Amino acid sequence: xxxxxxxxxxxxxxxxxxxxxxxxxxxxxxxxxxxxxxxxxxxxxxxxxxxxxxxxxxxxxxxxxxxxxxxxxxxxxxxxxxxxxxxxxxxxxxxxxxxxxxxxxxxxxxxxxxxxxxxxxxxxxxxxxxxxxxxxxxxxxxxxxxxxxxxxxxxxxxxxxxxxxxxxxxxxxxxxxxxxxxxxxxxxxxxxxxxxxxxxxxxxxxxxxxxxxxxxxxxxxxxxxxxxxxx
Amino acid sequence: xxxxxxxxxxxxxxxxxxxxxxxxxxxxxxxxxxxxxxxxxxxxxxxxxxxxxxxxxxxxxxxxxxxxxxxxxxxxxxxxxxxxxxxxxxxxxxxxxxxxxxxxxxxxxxxxxxxxxxxxxxxxxxxxxxxxxxxxxxxxxxxxxxxxxxxxxxxxxxxxxxxxxxxxxxxxxxxxxxxxxxxxxxxxxxxxxxxxxxxxxxxxxxxxxxxxxxxxxxxxxxxxxxxxxxxxxxxxxxxxxxxxxxxxxxxxxxxxxxxxxxxxxxxxxxxxxxxxxxxxxxxxxxxxxxxxxxxxxxxxxxxxxxxxxxxxxxxxxxxxxxxxxxxxxxxxxxxxxxxxxxxxxxxxxxxxxxxxxxxxxxxxxxxxxxxxxxxxxxxxxxxxxxxxxxxxxxxxxxxxxxxxxxxxxxxxxxxxxxxxxxxxxxxxxxxxxxxxxxxxxxxxxxxxxxxxxxxxxxxxxxxxxxxxxxxxxxxxxxxxxxxxxxxxx
Numbered sequence: 001x002x003x004x005x006x007x008x009x010x011x012x013x014x015x016x017x018x019x020x021x022x023x024x025x026x027x028x029x030x031x032x033x034x035x036x037x038x039x040x041x042x043x044x045x046x047x048x049x050x051x052x053x054x055x056x057x058x059x060x061x062x063x064x065x066x067x068x069x070x071x072x073x074x075x076x077x078x079x080x081x082x083x084x085x086x087x088x089x090x091x092x093x094x095x096x097x098x099x100x101x102x103x104x105x106x107x108x109x110x111x112x113x114x115x116x117x118x119x120x121x122x123x124x125x126x127x128x129x130x131x132x133x134x135x136x137x138x139x140x141x142x143x144x145x146x147x148x149x150x151x152x153x154x155x156x157x158x159x160x161x162x163x164x165x166x167x168x169x170x171x172x173x174x175x176x177x178x179x180x181x182x183x184x185x186x187x188x189x190x191x192x193x194x195x196x197x198x199x200x201x202x203x204x205x206x207x208x209x210x211x212x213x214x215x216x217x218x219x220x221x222x223x224x225x226x227x228x229x230x231x
Numbered sequence: 232x233x234x235x236x237x238x239x240x241x242x243x244x245x246x247x248x249x250x251x252x253x254x255x256x257x258x259x260x261x262x263x264x265x266x267x268x269x270x271x272x273x274x275x276x277x278x279x280x281x282x283x284x285x286x287x288x289x290x291x292x293x294x295x296x297x298x299x300x301x302x303x304x305x306x307x308x309x310x311x312x313x314x315x316x317x318x319x320x321x322x323x324x325x326x327x328x329x330x331x332x333x334x335x336x337x338x339x340x341x342x343x344x345x346x347x348x349x350x351x352x353x354x355x356x357x358x359x360x361x362x363x364x365x366x367x368x369x370x371x372x373x374x375x376x377x378x379x380x381x382x383x384x385x386x387x388x389x390x391x392x393x394x395x396x397x398x399x400x401x402x403x404x405x406x407x408x409x410x411x412x413x414x415x416x417x418x419x420x421x422x423x424x425x426x427x428x429x430x431x432x433x434x435x436x437x438x439x440x441x442x443x444x445x446x447x448x449x450x451x452x453x454x455x456x457x458x459x460x461x462x463x464x465x466x467x468x469x470x471x472x473x474x475x476x477x478x479x480x481x482x483x484x485x486x487x488x489x490x491x492x493x494x495x496x497x498x499x500x501x502x503x504x505x506x507x508x509x510x511x512x513x514x515x516x517x518x519x520x521x522x523x524x525x526x527x528x529x530x531x532x533x534x535x536x537x538x539x540x541x542x543x544x545x546x547x548x549x550x551x552x553x554x555x556x557x558x559x560x561x562x563x564x565x566x567x568x569x570x571x572x573x574x575x576x577x578x579x580x581x582x583x584x585x586x587x588x589x590x591x592x593x594x595x596x597x598x599x600x601x602x603x604x605x606x607x608x609x610x611x612x613x614x615x616x617x618x619x620x621x622x623x624x625x626x627x628x629x630x631x632x633x634x635x636x637x638x639x640x641x642x643x644x645x646x647x648x649x650x651x652x653x654x655x656x657x658x659x660x661x662x663x664x665x666x667x668x669x670x671x672x673x674x675x676x677x678x679x680x681x682x683x684x685x686x687x688x689x690x691x692x693x694x695x696x697x698x699x700x701x702x703x704x705x706x707x708x709x710x711x712x713x714x715x716x717x718x719x720x
Contacts (some may be wrong), residue, residue, distance in 0.1 A: 017506035025513055059498055086501040087494060108505035108538055111512045161573055187574050189604040192539045195615045200578040223515060223528030 008031075010051040011035045011070070012042040013084065014061050025111050039063040052137060053121050057083050057084045066093045066191040069102075112176035112225055119175075137173045137230050140209065140217060142166065158190075161186075162184070162205050167209060169218065174230035176221060202226055213215070217223075238700050245437045249430035257422045260700060261684030266413050270285070271410065275403050276382070280369045283384035286314045287396040291386035294394055295337065304345055307336070311347040314396075331399040337358070339391035344368065348397075350376075352521045359383065359395055372397065380405060420479060443472050445695040453484040476694070486554045493545045500541055508534050543669045546602075563633060564594045564628055564701075567607060572626075575611045583620030590628040596636050604675045610639050618643040622694075632684075635701040645689035 011033045013019040016066050019035050026033045034049070039062045046054070054072070060067035069081050083094055083104035094104050103117050135142040138154045147163055149156045150211040158166065165186050169177060179198040202218060210216040219227050240246055263409055290311060297306045302364040313504045315332035333348030346352035358374045362383075369384040381397035388394060413446055439462065445541055456480060474563040508531060515527050570590055614624050622643045629636050675685045683701040692694045 015502045015506065018502060018509065021506065021509040022512060025509070086498040086505075089310040107501040108508045110533065111509060111516075183574075187570060189570075189608075190601055191608040192535070193541075193608050193612050194536070194539065195612050197575050197578040200581050201574070204577055211606060213390050220493075222524065224512065 007031050009033045009053050009055060010042065010045055011055045013057040013152035014038060018161060029115055039068040042068060046072055051079050053118055054081045056078055056081055058204045059086055069097065082117055082121060110178045113178050113181050116172060116177060116181055135170050137170050137228060142170055151214065156208050158208060165205055166199060169228040173228045176225050176227050245430055245434035249426055252429045253422055253426040256425050260418055261376055272407055275406065279398055281658045282384060283369045283396055283398055285364060287384040287386045289395060290396060291388060291394050295388060307345055308347050331401060332516050333397040335395040342390060355397065378637060382540045383414060386535045394528055439468055443475065447475060450479060455479065477679050489552055489554050504534060504538055543673050547669060547672050547676045550680040560600055561595050562598050562603055564596055565590045567593060568626060568628060571607045571611060579615060582615065585619055585623040587625045589622060594628055594630045596635055596703065600679055604679050606674050609674050614641060614672050633703050635703055637699040639697045640694060642694040645693065645695045646687060
């Protein structure tokens, strides 16, 4: 998966602190990033170059982020948008954009989640990403037709829910997934429980996947999330 | 619903007002007519009495002057017949045959001397004799064999005999009956017409009031930007609408102000939080020893908790001020509970808790899905954080016609007694509670914002019991306010 090395991002964020660390971590992740601190600069940059994804903060000093997005759409920019919102409740216009294929994150967010959502948007943007019927990560194999997982040829006894969880980890193999990503993608809800509900699921899954005598695959990154090793 | 729509008109205020107004009007007109009727009847009687007394005096005079020979009978009969042709109030002439007047001369001993009229006069004489009172003024006389009474005037002759002149009240009664019949027809027409006018007018006025009510209730539930309809008229209801709209302007501006404050507060806190979190993550992703990463990890944890606290506090504050923005969609509570329990069950059994869900099948409500998710998560987090091992949490979902009830019951130590009535106030928590005391306040605020209610208690058999009642009717009100209008119209 090296397609993103030439990916061009436009980051529109007025808070310089946030802009700086986002630009750094996105560059570290291999993206080429142009940054703008207001709507006017963003429109100028977007008119001169085709970006693969736009990251737009809603609270810009000169105009509303949504208006900027709509304005860019009208002038022919069709790239997917990742909206960063400091507003607590997501208003209906953002929901409308989400249905149109764009995505949003509320501040503060985990960098891992930002990267995962970016990858999602880029994948959506790529034409016809064929759905494989099997997925292999090292000696772990997922069979989507029979909904069965096996490790080194040995079938794992997973519940349907555990299979979905493992599938999500495998699709993001080698990358960090956070608890809130798992909650929203596997269980379909954006909640922030103050209990360790997700950890127990991972703990149980690990008990079934990382069987004795084999290399542990599911790693916990404390304070960040989990990663499924792919090498 | 069915009882309300069974006969919406009969239950409307317009119907009652028109009914009472019409009743008052009908009684009033009836009284006026009764007075008129009395007056007319008296006047008619006075006229016929005047005629009777005049005629009987003339007849007495003629009878007195005419010599008592063989011609006496003929002369008096002629005069009597002539007189009867001038009967007042006579409606139609029955030719020469005149049955409305009789003339009778009777002797002192009660023998008839002379009779002019229909029949032989015997029943008349009998009736006159039966009528004990002898007076100079005319009186009513019922004669057997005649439907209508006679008005009789008498004069006493010098020879001791009496002359009686009777006038049938038939024509007079017919006039009055005619009058009553016409009045009744006219009265019915006027009353019905009056009812229709009053009903139409009040209904129009009250329809307008109802439109205002409906608009106002819609505003209460959803957005504050719409206004109640105003009309051009400068009447009381028009003033009501204007006043309501002024009030809404003020409410909208203060809610807007609240949104601005919470919005900027959220924004001003979130931006530094985002920057701090991002920087910590960058540090963490570098090569660090475990001892070095530990404080950073816990700092990130604390930041996340602070963020969640900020979010929930603002949600509770806004919900309490009725300023929470809800984007309602249809949510199946049964399905949501199953997904939630699927998520929470492993963690609960890890802690030694048992969960038991009883639900009768899909229960759809209109709710803000994201908030509802957090409500359920809060309830389950609450159980996880407060219950000791080996307890059971039973969740029951039931639905009646108008409400959906969700009860969460456990057999743990129950709610701390010092919480008492302030259970749902912000920041109230049990002494040994680990949470920040916002959980139940959030649950209550969100449920109330949706028009529901939450009750919490420690039942006598022990444990804690929390019941959420969620309105079902909201669905219809939001979905089809116009169809409701049509039903009532």
